Amino acid sequence: MQQPAFDVIVVGGGHAGCEAAAAAARVGARTALVTHDRATIGEMSCNPAIGGLGKGHLVREIDALDGLMGRVADAAGIQFRLLNRSKGPAVQGPRTQADRKLYRKAMQAALAAQERLDVVEGGVEDLLLDNGRVTGVVLGDGRRLAAAAVVLTTGTFLNGLIHLGETRIPAGRMGAAPALKLSDRLYALGLTMGRLKTGTPARLLNSSIDWASLETQPADDDPVPFSFLTSRIANPQIACGITTTTSATHEIIRANLARSPMYSGQITSVGPRYCPSIEDKVVRFADRAGHQVFLEPEGLDDDTVYPNGVSTSLPQEVQDAFLRTMPGLERVVIKRPGYAIEYDYVDPRS
Template identity: 55%
Template sequence: MSVERENYEVIVVGAGHAGIEAGLASARLGRKTLMLTINADNVGQMSCNPAIGGIGKGHLVREIDALGGEMGRAIEECGIQFRRLNTRKGPAVRATRAQADKARYRARMKRTVETTPGLTLRQAEVVGLLVDSGGVCGVETDSGECIEAAAVVLTTGTFLEGLMHLGTHRKPGGRAGDRAAHGLSRALRDLGLRIGRLKTGTCPRLDGRTIDYARLERQPGDEPLPRFSFGPEPPRLAQVACYITHTNRATHEVIRESLHLSPMYSGAIRSRGPRYCPSIEDKVVKFP
């Protein structure tokens, strides 16, 4: 086990939305910061639905931007559709949502991280925490290296002992293409912290080449394009329309006949599922 004597003031574990904002905020405040991630090629990777904002999170993006964050500016540069939601309702429930070009967004965020003074990006899995006198004073990586810092920020997302279900198949993973983080979960338990589990789901993806768009309802974005950032407006990408379709009785019958293949109904996952954004099988069962 080696100890890196180069002192960092802050170590950020993870390089998703939260990790990027934490690392940038720390470095921009003049703190010498190290960002560690399992896969340095996936900084800023959007795991499933490549969207920013919405009813529950749109206001957070604006608040992050007001505090000098990066997400609002990045989505304006990388967004391919912007819409205002609930415009027929009161101001309290209105929100802005944008769909992103996920490859461009990832590249944009990685470039920002790599070019920010005072912020160092390294690829490593954190498997342990260094503790001194009851406080965290650094991390241990999967290579046995120990790195000291005055503060450690964990932004691990879906990676802590992540388990992915695809129908009747399941395998460990933080997201598709990335392994889960197991050592850090054990380290947190060893410190006496209680570990719980959260569930997230994503709908099946369709091959666009198999869709007859002429039979669908075209849904363009809003004009003028809504803003997420309070800063100067950047050049925008060419915008892309969404398309609306509907299920029918035949679709519902296929779903009912296949419920035994759903992890939520086979018992593979013990969860009630989300209340306000249920899966399609939940909709068919609960709202026949």
């Protein structure tokens, strides 16, 4: 019997895929990380932040197990803040706003330095099976890669479908093709599949924001690294801005709920429990006069701003309208509209 080319194949180069591939290689497994484009390994698809309440301690645990995320976040962080600083360490939440380019660069460098780890470009479209056991993958160009184990870390790419108002776009994220045939294969195997949904806000042009009128949220004076191996934070630290939705914002959103895929019946899958869209906030918390929105620059030399708190799938013209009702955003320019995305997953309970 021919020896497999790899011990482990990891499909997908996002957060989970990078950690899985590096972990396998660290313990001596011949590992392949398969991704559509090696240049997008470590891409932060949504919020360019690491950690926070209920999450920062997990990054520390990954670091304690020699994982990559903590060290990479330290190399890319441009606004470190320790949330719940006045409370005990058990409930503190280390968080950093990351420079997208620096994060991607640092993650790719960490993987390139890892022995026994190869990056293979291509899209996985089928699984090789032998007596009911997965023995490798088939790429879109026909290449076959054999392995003793295959790990799927496909994220939103598995039969991904973007919703932007009434428009639907098959994609893993905006501008990237979804993994359709792999999803079909998993269904054909009889696995219990489900459908999840998440969303992202519009991206804003930095120079179109009236920063002088906004409340400022500075970084901590003494940034606390994620990794036990990081001695100091080298990047300059930036401030974020804080604005809020208004009654006019809420009126525009309520008037257009029928155009929101989540309320028109276009989306029926389950969304994230602790990251509601602005449509959900307006409906579920109708008595609230406003909701805080944090304006987070996406990089030291990037003119893109992430408005944390207004994830939406409303049509772009509605996004334009409601964003301009917020203080400091009266003349804001959208670089890319927000959207919702549905994707398949394998039910781990099956």
